[in-house]
Amino acid sequence: MFFAEVGLQRAWAVFAWTGLVASLGTWGLFVAGFLVSGGLKRVAVWYLGQMLVPAAGLLALVLAVFVAWRDPERRFLAAATALVGGSALLPLVMLLGLWTPRFPGGAIDDVHPHATVRLPLDGPVVVGWGGDTVAANYHAAHPDQRWAYDLLVEPAAHGSADLESYGCYGLPVLAPAAGTVAIAHDGEPDQDPSTFVPNPTAPAGNHVAIELDDTGTFLLIAHLAPESVAVEVGEHVDEGQLLGRCGNTGNTSEPHVHLHHQRRIPEVVGFGEGLPLFFRGHGGKPMPEGGITVDGESITLTGDRVQHQP
Numbered sequence: 181m182f183f184a185e186v187g188l189q190r191a192w193a194v195f196a197w198t199g200l201v202a203s204l205g206t207w208g209l210f211v212a213g214f215l216v217s218g219g220l221k222r223v224a225v226w227y228l229g230q231m232l233v234p235a236a237g238l239l240a241l242v243l244a245v246f247v248a249w250r251d252p253e254r255r256f257l258a259a260a261t262a263l264v265g266g267s268a269l270l271p272l273v274m275l276l277g278l279w280t281p282r283f284p285g286g287a288i289d290d291v292h293p294h295a296t297v298r299l300p301l302d303g304p305v306v307v308g309w310g311g312d313t314v315a316a317n318y319h320a321a322h323p324d325q326r327w328a329y330d331l332l333v334e335p336a337a338h339g340s341a342d343l344e345s346y347g348c349y350g351l352p353v354l355a356p357a358a359g360t361v362a363i364a365h366d367g368e369p370d371q372d373p374s375t376f377v378p379n380p381t382a383p384a385g386n387h388v389a390i391e392l393d394d395t396g397t398f399l400l401i402a403h404l405a406p407e408s409v410a411v412e413v414g415e416h417v418d419e420g421q422l423l424g425r426c427g428n429t430g431n432t433s434e435p436h437v438h439l440h441h442q443r444r445i446p447e448v449v450g451f452g453e454g455l456p457l458f459f460r461g462h463g464g465k466p467m468p469e470g471g472i473t474v475d476g477e478s479i480t481l482t483g484d485r486v487q488h489q490p
Contacts, residue, residue: 199240200261203268206236210271214284219443219453222285223323227451230271237268282320288312288327288456293395295441296458296466297356298419299331299488300401301348301426306332307483308436311469316483319440324452328440330470333426336434337472337479341374348426349435353404355390355417362398362445363389366409368429376433384438384449385430388423391445397455400446402438403430462486 210229217225244262248255273279285291299305308330311317319328333347343349368385371377379385384402386409391398405427411417428435441457458466464486471482 197257197261199243200257200264202236203233203240203261203264206233207264207268220451223451223453226283226323230274233268233270234272237265237272240265240268280314280318280321282312282314283323283326283454285323285326285453291456293397294456294458295357295392295395295397295399296460297399298354298461299459299486300353300356300423300437300439301331301333301351302354302488303333303351304485304487306334306336306481306485307468307470308332308336308472308481309470310483311467313469316469316471322450322454324442324446324450324454325440326454327457327467328438328454329457329468331437331439332434332481334481336436337481339374339477339479341372343370343373343428343435346373346428346435348437349428350405351426353401353423353426353437355419355421355423356399356401356439357390357392357394358419359390359392359399359417361388361411361413361415361417362391363387363400363447364409364411364413364415366404366407366424369406370428371430371432373428373432373434376431379430382429383431384446385432386424386427387430389446390417397441397443398445399439399441399457400449403427403432403436405429459486461489463489 210233213225214222240261244258244265248258309317309319310329314320319325335347366386368382386404387400387402388411389398389400401423404424408425410422410424426435426437441455442452443455444452446452464484468484468486473480473482
């Protein structure tokens with residue numbers, strides 16, 4: 181009986197240490213992997229860490245509760261295991277969207293190459309989302325879209341189901357820079373702007389990706405209207421050339437133009453290394469900031485107003 185009791189006590193200790201080591205180990209591997217890697221490796225570590233670290237943390241919490249229940253003498257070990265396990269659930273909070281930090285992929289001045297382009301729309305434009313912070317640009321939380329923009333034309337943000345009532349709908353979308361068309365996707369239908377329905381197979385909707393002449397990196401222009409894409413893969417386009425017309429295709433709540441800059445061809449939207457993107461020739465700051473204020477059902481666009489100046 182004595183030996184059996186000793187064996188059980190050792191088992192509780194092993195359980196607690198297993199949870200503690202598993203949680204600390206995955207935390208350590210996540211942090212180390214993120215710090216020593218770059219590019220797509222860092223992006224992969226970022227996404228995997230948000231799943232594996234919480235899994236180890238949940239295991240640690242379960243084992244900590246079990247040990248504290250069966251062996252009160254090891255309550256301090258159980259408490260340490262629970263503390264580490266609880267901290268390991270933090271990435272799960274991010275994964276569920278309860279907390280949204282900026283992707284920690286380096287300061288804007290340290291990430292190269294930059295691209296400086298013209299606005300893809302003529303006429304007055306409102307920056308719905310844009311900039312280097314999550315507050316001004318929710319895209320900053322996503323590795324491939326850290327410096328993405330959502331550009332709207334007023335009237336906008338009024339919640340109507342009528343696509344024609346949005347100032348951006350149907351406007352010509354122009355090539356922001358010269359380059360070669362790497363992707364030209366069409367055939368997605370417009371979404372009802374009064375009801376958001378995710379499109380998991382084509383989140384960018386109808387879109388064009390351009391391999392830029394100056395940098396060899398890629399510019400993605402998304403949410404174009406159906407049957408409006410005016411370029412083909414392999415075609416060289418000049419700055420200002422028609423790419424298509426603004427629509428409401430893909431994952432979008434109203435007609436707008438989304439564009440972002442990334443290192444590799446955006447064949448898989450959502451997985452890539454975002455790069456800084458600036459605008460010139462509009463009389464404002466190179467990286468205009470967005471802003472949206474929600475008060476009940478009322479939405480106010482507070483982002484920068486910009487306009488291309490030929």
